[in-house]
Amino acid sequence: MTDPFSENLIALLPNLRRFALSLTRRPDLADDLVQITAERAFAARGRYDPSVRLDAWLFRILRNAFIDMTRRDKVRGVSVDVYDTPEAATVDGASVTETALMLGSAQEAMARLPDEQRQVMILICVEEMSYAEAAEVLGIPTGTVMSRLSRARLAVAQMLGIK
Amino acid sequence: MDITDETLMAFADGELAEPEASELAQRIAADPDLAARVAMFRQTRDMFAKMPADPVPDALADRIRAMAEPPALSNVVPMRRRVPLWQLPAAAAVALAVGLGAGLSLVPSGGTDLAVLDSLPSGEARDGVTAVATFRIASGDLCREFEAGGMISVACRTDDGWQTRLAVATGGEGYAPVSGVEALDAWLAGVEAGDPLDPEAEASVLR
Structure with missing residues (x-):
C-alpha cells in the first residue's frame, strides 16, 4: 500500500545512492545518507512542492544530510578514496572513440574527476538537471556550477581522447 | 571577441539565453574550431545521459520501503470503517476517488446547512448533502460522515447543532501530505470512532 510519492522516492534510490557516493566515496556512508534522506523526506513530505523536481528536492536533502555528517566529523579523517587511482588517464583515446565510448570507460573517467567536478557532472550530465537546479542542490552559485562543469567536461574529453 | 568554454558549454547544453x-x-556555423568545441561539450554530456545507477543493497531498500508503509495508526482503524464510503452512489464514489490525492483541511462547513443531518438517513442525499454514516466517538458524541460541497466531512452533534470536526477536500491534484482517506482514518482513530450504526440504530438517534 504505497502512494505516488513513496513509489517515486523508492524509484530514485539508486540515483540518490550514486549521488551519495559522489559525496562520500564510501558505500557504507552513502547507504547511511540515503536512509537519512528517506527518513527526512517522509517526515517533510508535506512541505514538498510538486512544481520542483522530486529528485532535485531529495538530492538537496541528501546534500544537507551530508553536511550534517561532515560537521560531526564522521566523514573527515576516516574517508577512504575508494576510486583514488594514482596514475593519470591511461585510456587509449583512439580505440575508445572508435567504440563509441564504452559505458565502462565513461564511468572510469567520471570516477577520476575531483569530487566537486564529479558532483556537477552527475547532477547535470547524468541526472539531466539544469544549471540552476544543480546550483540549488549544491548550495553554490550558478557560475561556480558552470566553471566546475566545463573543467570536468574538458578533463573527461582529455581522458577519453575526445578532440 | 574570445568566446569562453563556459559560454560554448552553455550553448551546447541549451542553457544560453536569447539573443546570445x-x-x-551564427558564429559557430562559420567557425569549424568553435563547432568542434561545441561538439566536444555535447559528446561529454550525451555519453553520460541515462547512465543507469547500480541498484541499492536489498537491506537498504527494504528499510526504506518499510518507511513508506502507512503508520501503525492506520491499523487501529479496521478497514470496515471505510465500507460505507464505497456504498455511496457511483458519482460520489468517483468524487472520492479524485479526492484520494487531496489534502486535509480543517474548515467550517462553508455555508452548508447541517441541520439536514438531523434526519437524513445514510446513503441518501438532500439539499446538497449526502449522508455516509453515523457513529459515536469515545466522548459519546454522535457524529456523521457526509459529503457536501466537494468535501468529505465529519460533523458531531452538540447542544448548538452540528459542528464540523474534519473536512477532506475531494478536489485538487499532485502530492498531498496525506491522502484524504488516510487523514480521515487517522482522525477517526484519534477520536476512537465506533462502528457505523446500522439503519435501525441510526433511525433511533435521528429525529
Whole structure:
C-alpha cells in the first residue's frame, strides 16, 4: 500500500545512492545518507512542492544530510578514496572513440574527476538537471556550477581522447 | 571577441539565453574550431545521459520501503470503517476517488446547512448533502460522515447543532501530505470512532 510519492522516492534510490557516493566515496556512508534522506523526506513530505523536481528536492536533502555528517566529523579523517587511482588517464583515446565510448570507460573517467567536478557532472550530465537546479542542490552559485562543469567536461574529453 | 568554454558549454547544453544563443549559433556555423568545441561539450554530456545507477543493497531498500508503509495508526482503524464510503452512489464514489490525492483541511462547513443531518438517513442525499454514516466517538458524541460541497466531512452533534470536526477536500491534484482517506482514518482513530450504526440504530438517534 504505497502512494505516488513513496513509489517515486523508492524509484530514485539508486540515483540518490550514486549521488551519495559522489559525496562520500564510501558505500557504507552513502547507504547511511540515503536512509537519512528517506527518513527526512517522509517526515517533510508535506512541505514538498510538486512544481520542483522530486529528485532535485531529495538530492538537496541528501546534500544537507551530508553536511550534517561532515560537521560531526564522521566523514573527515576516516574517508577512504575508494576510486583514488594514482596514475593519470591511461585510456587509449583512439580505440575508445572508435567504440563509441564504452559505458565502462565513461564511468572510469567520471570516477577520476575531483569530487566537486564529479558532483556537477552527475547532477547535470547524468541526472539531466539544469544549471540552476544543480546550483540549488549544491548550495553554490550558478557560475561556480558552470566553471566546475566545463573543467570536468574538458578533463573527461582529455581522458577519453575526445578532440 | 574570445568566446569562453563556459559560454560554448552553455550553448551546447541549451542553457544560453536569447539573443546570445542565436548570435553564437551564427558564429559557430562559420567557425569549424568553435563547432568542434561545441561538439566536444555535447559528446561529454550525451555519453553520460541515462547512465543507469547500480541498484541499492536489498537491506537498504527494504528499510526504506518499510518507511513508506502507512503508520501503525492506520491499523487501529479496521478497514470496515471505510465500507460505507464505497456504498455511496457511483458519482460520489468517483468524487472520492479524485479526492484520494487531496489534502486535509480543517474548515467550517462553508455555508452548508447541517441541520439536514438531523434526519437524513445514510446513503441518501438532500439539499446538497449526502449522508455516509453515523457513529459515536469515545466522548459519546454522535457524529456523521457526509459529503457536501466537494468535501468529505465529519460533523458531531452538540447542544448548538452540528459542528464540523474534519473536512477532506475531494478536489485538487499532485502530492498531498496525506491522502484524504488516510487523514480521515487517522482522525477517526484519534477520536476512537465506533462502528457505523446500522439503519435501525441510526433511525433511533435521528429525529
